[in-house]
Amino acid sequence: MSGPPQADYFTYLGLPQKLQIDPAELEKRFYALSRRLHPDRHAGKPEPERRLAEEATARLNDAYRTLKDPVARAEYLLDRHGLNKSEQKSSNVPPELLEEVFELNLALEEIRGGDLSARPQLAAAKSKFEGMLAEVDRSLQACFEEWDQSGRRETLERIFGVLNRRTYIRNLLRDVNV
Amino acid sequence: MSSVFQIDFGDQAPDPGPIVGIDLGTTNSLVAYMGEVRPKIITDGEGEKIVPSVVALTSDNELIAGRAAAALLTSTPERAVYSVKRLMGKGVADVAGELALFPFRVAEGSQSVIRIQLGGRVLTPPEVSAQVLRRLKHMAEAHFGRTVEKAVITVPAYFNDAQRQATKDAGRIAGLEVLRLVNEPTAAALAYGLDKRQQGIVAVYDLGGGTFDISILKIHDGIFEVLATNGDTHLGGDDIDNLLIHIALEDLTTEWGEDLEGDAVGVQFLRRAVIEAKHELSTRLEAEIRFSYRGRQYNRRLERALFEKLIAGIVERTLEPCRNAVLDARLDVAEIDEVVLVGGSTRIPLVREAVQIMFQKKPHAELNPEEVVALGAAVQAGILAGVQADMLLLDVTPLSLGIETMGGVVSKLIHRNSTIPASAAEVFTTGVEGQKNVLIHVVQGEREMAGDCRSLARFDLKDIPPMPAGMPRIEVRFLIDANGILSVTARDQRSGKEQSVEVKPSYGLTDSQVESMISESIEQAEADFARRQLAEARVDADAILAATERAMEHEAWFDLPEDERRSIQGALNELRVACHAEDHLLVRAHVDKLNAATMRLAEMMMDTAVNTALKGKTLDEV
Numbered sequence: 001m002s003g004p005p006q007a008d009y010f011t012y013l014g015l016p017q018k019l020q021i022d023p024a025e026l027e028k029r030f031y032a033l034s035r036r037l038h039p040d041r042h043a044g045k046p047e048p049e050r051r052l053a054e055e056a057t058a059r060l061n062d063a064y065r066t067l068k069d070p071v072a073r074a075e076y077l078l079d080r081h082g083l084n085k086s087e088q089k090s091s092n093v094p095p096e097l098l099e100e101v102f103e104l105n106l107a108l109e110e111i112r113g114g115d116l117s118a119r120p121q122l123a124a125a126k127s128k129f130e131g132m133l134a135e136v137d138r139s140l141q142a143c144f145e146e147w148d149q150s151g152r153r154e155t156l157e158r159i160f161g162v163l164n165r166r167t168y169i170r171n172l173l174r175d176v177n178v
Numbered sequence: 179m180s181s182v183f184q185i186d187f188g189d190q191a192p193d194p195g196p197i198v199g200i201d202l203g204t205t206n207s208l209v210a211y212m213g214e215v216r217p218k219i220i221t222d223g224e225g226e227k228i229v230p231s232v233v234a235l236t237s238d239n240e241l242i243a244g245r246a247a248a249a250l251l252t253s254t255p256e257r258a259v260y261s262v263k264r265l266m267g268k269g270v271a272d273v274a275g276e277l278a279l280f281p282f283r284v285a286e287g288s289q290s291v292i293r294i295q296l297g298g299r300v301l302t303p304p305e306v307s308a309q310v311l312r313r314l315k316h317m318a319e320a321h322f323g324r325t326v327e328k329a330v331i332t333v334p335a336y337f338n339d340a341q342r343q344a345t346k347d348a349g350r351i352a353g354l355e356v357l358r359l360v361n362e363p364t365a366a367a368l369a370y371g372l373d374k375r376q377q378g379i380v381a382v383y384d385l386g387g388g389t390f391d392i393s394i395l396k397i398h399d400g401i402f403e404v405l406a407t408n409g410d411t412h413l414g415g416d417d418i419d420n421l422l423i424h425i426a427l428e429d430l431t432t433e434w435g436e437d438l439e440g441d442a443v444g445v446q447f448l449r450r451a452v453i454e455a456k457h458e459l460s461t462r463l464e465a466e467i468r469f470s471y472r473g474r475q476y477n478r479r480l481e482r483a484l485f486e487k488l489i490a491g492i493v494e495r496t497l498e499p500c501r502n503a504v505l506d507a508r509l510d511v512a513e514i515d516e517v518v519l520v521g522g523s524t525r526i527p528l529v530r531e532a533v534q535i536m537f538q539k540k541p542h543a544e545l546n547p548e549e550v551v552a553l554g555a556a557v558q559a560g561i562l563a564g565v566q567a568d569m570l571l572l573d574v575t576p577l578s579l580g581i582e583t584m585g586g587v588v589s590k591l592i593h594r595n596s597t598i599p600a601s602a603a604e605v606f607t608t609g610v611e612g613q614k615n616v617l618i619h620v621v622q623g624e625r626e627m628a629g630d631c632r633s634l635a636r637f638d639l640k641d642i643p644p645m646p647a648g649m650p651r652i653e654v655r656f657l658i659d660a661n662g663i664l665s666v667t668a669r670d671q672r673s674g675k676e677q678s679v680e681v682k683p684s685y686g687l688t689d690s691q692v693e694s695m696i697s698e699s700i701e702q703a704e705a706d707f708a709r710r711q712l713a714e715a716r717v718d719a720d721a722i723l724a725a726t727e728r729a730m731e732h733e734a735w736f737d738l739p740e741d742e743r744r745s746i747q748g749a750l751n752e753l754r755v756a757c758h759a760e761d762h763l764l765v766r767a768h769v770d771k772l773n774a775a776t777m778r779l780a781e782m783m784m785d786t787a788v789n790t791a792l793k794g795k796t797l798d799e800v
Contacts, residue, residue, distance in 0.1 A: 031401050038570055039599070039660050043357060043562040058599035058657055065596055 008080060009063035019074060019144035019159075021067060030064045071166070074140070074159055081153070083160045100125070101172070108175060126176045129169055136166045197328040197357060197563050198318045199555025201365075202307060202345065204263040204388030204414065205522070207231050208552035209314040211321075212560030217369065217553040220321045223766075228548070229317070233309040234258035235297040240713035243313040249721060252450070255442040256283065257297040261416060264388050265292045265303040266348075267340030269685050290685050302687065304348040305695060311352035329354045330559045332551050333662075334389040335361035336409030336576045338622050339634050340685040342663050347692045357562050359661040362386070363393035364404055364573050365554030366520040370545060371397050372557055372569070378515035379405075381503075383533050383541065384551075385496060386521035388414040392500045394507045394514065400568040406506035406595045407576050408499035415456075415523040418489050422452035422480075425488075426467055430476060444471050459485050460525045486528045493532045500536050506595050517541040522548055572597050575658050582619040582628035591656055594624065601657045605671065612644040618654065620664065633684035637666050640678045652677050715765035719757050722772055726750055734782040742778065749775040 010017045013029050035041065037060055042053040066072045078084075104125055107118035140162050147155040199210045199217065206228045210219045219227045226245065234247035235257040251258045265273060269290045277284060285293040285300045293300050311331075318326040331354075333345050342359055349356035360368075363382035370380065377397055384391040391409035395402055426448055431437050438444040451469040458465035459482050469476045504511055517537045523529060524547050533541045545553075560566040574595045580588040581604065591602035606616050616639040623631030642650050651671040658664050668677035687695075726746065729735060735743070753768040 031398065031403075034401065034572060035570055038572070040358070040558075040561050040570060044564065054599050054657070054659055055601075057660075058601040061597040061600050062602075065600075 009066055009076060012059065012063045013067065015067070017077065018148045019070075019077060020148050021073065023068070026064070026067060030060070033060050070140070070144070071163065074144070074163060078156060078160055078163070081156055083156060097168075097172075100128075104172070104176070122176050126173065129173045129176065133166070133169050133173065136162060136169060140166070195324065195328060196318070196322050196326055197330065197559040198314075198326055199365075199552055199557070199559045200311065200314055200329050200331045201362070201552035201555055202263070202310065202331055202333075202348075203231055203551075204261050204386055204416065205231060206387070206548065207310050207314060208549060209318050210549075210552040210556035211318070212556045212563070212565055216372065217556035217560070219549055219552060220317050222317050223320070229310065229313055230260070231263065231307075231310050232258060232260040233262070233296070233306045235299055236713045236717065238709075238713060239298065240709050241296075241299070241309050242713050242717065243309040244714075246714045246717035246721075249717060252443060252446050254297075255446050259294055259296055259306055261388060262294070262303050262306045264412070264416070265294070266307065266344040267338065267342070267685050268292060268303075291687060302695075304344050304687065304692075305351055307345070307348035308351035311348055311354060315352060315354060327353065327355055328357050328559075330358045330360055330555045330562065331356055332362045332365045332555050333359050334386075334409060334411055335363050335384075335391040335393050335407040336389065336411050337361075337662070338411075338577055338632050339662070339664050340632070340683065341411070342661060343683070344687075346661065346663065347687055347695075350692060351695050356661075358558060359663075360555055360558045360571070361391070361393065361404075361407065361573055361576075361662075362389075362551045363391045363407070363520060364395065364402065364571060365552075365558060366518060366545075366550045367393065367395050367397070367402055367554065368557040368569070368571060369550045369554035370518050370542070371402060373545065379509065379513055381500075381514050381517045381537060382520055383496070383500070383517060383524065384409075384520040385523040385529060386414050387523070388412070388416050390414060390496050390499065392496070392503045394503050394509065401570050401572065403572045403597075404574045404595075405509070406503045407574055408503040408506070409576070410495065410499060413492065413495055414521070417492050418456060418523070418526075419449055419452055421488055421492070422456065422467070423448055426452060426469065426476070426478065429478060433476065434474060438471075447471055455480055456485075457525075460527065482527075489526070489528060493526075493528055496529075497532065497536055511536075511538055514539075518545070518550075519543045520547050520550055573660070573662070574598060575600060575662055577622045577632075578624055579634075579656060579658065579664065580621055580623075580628075580631070582621060586628045588621060588623075588626060588628050588631060592658060596658075598658050598662060599660050601655060603653055603655045606639065606652045606654055607648050607650050608642065608645070609647055611647050613647065614642050614644065615640055616642065616652065618666075620656070620666070634664060635684055636682045637668075638680040638682065639668055640680055642677070643670075643673075654679075711762040712760060712765070715762040715769065716757055719753055719765050719769050722769055722776075723750065723753060726772060726776055729776065729779055729783060732783055734779060734785075737782060738779060742775075746772070746775045746779065 008017070013026065013033070015021065015026070015029070034057070037053055037056045039050055039053040039057060042050050066076050107121045110118045111122065140159065143155055143159045143162060147159065196211060198220070201208045208219055208227055208229065210217050221227050222229070229244040230248040232247040232251060233241060233243045234250040234254070235241055236250070247258060251260065270284060270292055273292065283295040285295040291302055293302055294306060315326055329349060331345060331349055333342055337345070345359060346356050363384040366382050366384065367380055380395050380397060382391070382393045382395070389409065389411050390413040391407065393407040394405045396405055423445065427437070427439055438448070448469050451467050455465040455467045459480065463482045465480050467476070467478045467480060504514070514537055517533060517539060519530070519533065519541045524543065530541060530543070557566060557569070558571060561569050561571065575592065575598050576594060578590050578594045579592040580590040583589045591604060592600050606618065608616060618637040618639065619628065620634045620637065621628050621631035622634050625631050637654070639652055639654070642652065652668050653671050654666060654668045656664060656666055666679055666681070668679050669675070670677050749768070749772040753765070753772050756764045756768040759765070
């Protein structure tokens with residue numbers, strides 16, 4: 001391996017490894033670091049310095065983009081704790097949704113086939129899933145608070161499960177939004 | 179300024195020279211610089227700011243650009259080219275449909291890079307654009323009295339990697355180091371923010387000659403952060419012109435019993451006529467397309483109501499990108515504080531109405547929409563020079579970047595509207611034992627399948643040490659720089675060694691092709707420059723000679739006193755003689771002399787024209 005090990009995104013932005021971040025504080029740090037690192041601030045310097053500025057800013061932007069979005073932030077932290085998103089199986093249907101999803105797929109088939117009588121069923125499903133998504137986001141928020149206080153691995157594993165469920169519901173929502 | 183005046187301060191860094199800001203437009207181009215407090219547009223010798231983005235080959239086989247070239251569009255259209263920006267970074271298949279309406283010819287053998295036949299010369303779009311850039315460079319050099327080698331050039335925000343690279347190549351061929359490519363709407367926001375708004379959310383709606391962009395920015399203490407951008411690189415005023423040309427051509431087929439479609443000169447004159455009518459309709463409720471050609475006359479009244487009906491579809495096409503940009507910025511329309519209009523086509527009242535309805539507020543148009551992009555480019559030049567130390571622009575990449583995976587599916591690595599510079603890394607391995615190469619296909623776009631996205635390049639990871647399948651671990655880093663241009667590096671994770679990557683751009687020139695174009699142009703630069711200056715001076719001379727000869731048949735000529743007529747005649751003859759000399763300064767001097775001599779004649783002709791126009795109208799109508 002070459003090069004020094006890179007600081008994680010939290011450290012890079014001078015923040016503690018917490019899942020709850022004040023967006024205003026994050027933005028303030030991002031702007032301050034941008035002013036220092038951005039290649040436009042080093043335009044008159046020799047090529048190696050400009051290259052460094054470019055690399056550092058790319059990393060800053062990647063860090064900011066990840067930490068700004070609560071889901072991306074959680075996924076990033078999980079990944080650093082060995083809980084990799086690519087091992088999430090979005091095809092793992094939450095058990096209580098099995099029947100619902102089966103019915104829904106039938107309704108979608110009918111609509112694609114030109115039979116629009118299933119539309120009301122779809123609208124109902126949509127509002128149900130939106131409610132579920134809001135609920136998932138609430139429980140995610142609760143988990144964030146818990147992890148920030150306890151720092152226990154069990155909490156991270158629970159977040160992993162919640163995110164998995166969230167991905168599934170979002171995919172369902174995308175399907176009913178045809 | 180001569181070098182005698184440049185004092186050597188010893189170990190202080192050498193003066194980097196001026197950095198100019200260039201708006202390289204589809205129809206017109208401008209060059210500006212950052213003044214003491216505000217940016218300024220540079221004018222040419224005649225006080226003109228706008229340089230038409232037209233390049234032509236004169237009868238002496240000299241390449242010229244700007245107004246002199248535009249004058250040749252209607253006389254020798256097969257030796258002139260305009261709107262070349264539409265061809266930047268494109269392959270022949272991309273533009274097959276629209277080539278029919280443009281007079282220039284695509285040379286044989288063109289495929290992934292278009293080659294344009296211009297008289298006896300064959301040029302790529304970057305080489306053509308380089309001519310326009312050279313013209314701007316010379317204007318700036320005349321202004322500063324020294325060489326100008328550094329520039330910020332604007333591009334449509336929705337330009338892809340190949341189009342950006344082609345623009346950068348054009349700069350290099352023109353002898354300019356392109357310090358930064360800036361997105362046009364963002365540049366406009368810089369000029370606007372410097373002038374008007376210090377804080378808040380601003381949407382920039384930019385409808386130019388050939389492209390449409392929408393960008394939404396957050397301005398905060400001198401930081402201009404682009405939140406989202408969207409657009410269409412094939413939508414603009416040209417489309418409106420083509421629509422009107424089609425209608426007129428149909429009329430002509432019935433009225434004159436003649437199909438002018440294949441007649442490049444005729445279509446070019448017609449284009450001028452419809453553009454004039456289009457411009458008139460921005461301030462009047464009615465205009466007339468007036469077209470005379472080969473002794474025949476075609477007049478067609480066009481009411482604004484009908485015009486609006488005709489262009490409604492084009493205006494509507496700008497709204498979907500607006501809605502997507504608002505969504506991507508994660509904003510509600512009500513959260514947008516102001517809307518700024520950029521580009522000549524935003525002078526059209528229907529466009530303004532549509533923008534007002536879309537954003538629920540009256541758009542700003544107090545900055546000149548034709549100049550604001552160049553002014554913003556100059557502000558960015560000031561930022562790079564360290565003059566505007568409190569300002570910083572954070573832009574985004576307009577399109578997602580991905581790689582083609584199994585079955586042609588795209589795996590996205592950098593999403594659209596990510597702040598640039600942005601990077602992503604991916605580890606690749608081999609599929610067969612002893613495999614030495616891995617080919618990575620990089621695409622840009624939002625679609626799921628690689629075939630539906632824009633192919634950027636193929637990167638060939640070479641000389642992988644022989645190992646069982648799946649054992650090598652090659653980490654590939656994709657970096658989109660602050661210009662929105664991709665670079666790729668690869669590293670063998672096991673050895674830590676840099677892995678060699680061969681880049682095969684899908685559209686565009688290879689580095690060595692650009693290099694050879696640069697060296698060709700440098701070798702010829704000196705001779706070229708002198709010859710070009712002479713060619714340009716002669717074209718200007720021809721124009722004023724012809725105008726003077728026409729004026730001599732005007733009634734005002736006979737009202738001039740005898741001695742004044744004689745001095746005009748004298749200046750005319752002297753200019754004719756001067757044109758035979760190989761000295762552009764001499765030609766210029768006599769152009770100026772004739773200009774001065776005919777000043778009063780021109781005024782008198784103007785008075786006559788005004789009087790004729792007013793005749794028969796009451797004062798109320800005026």
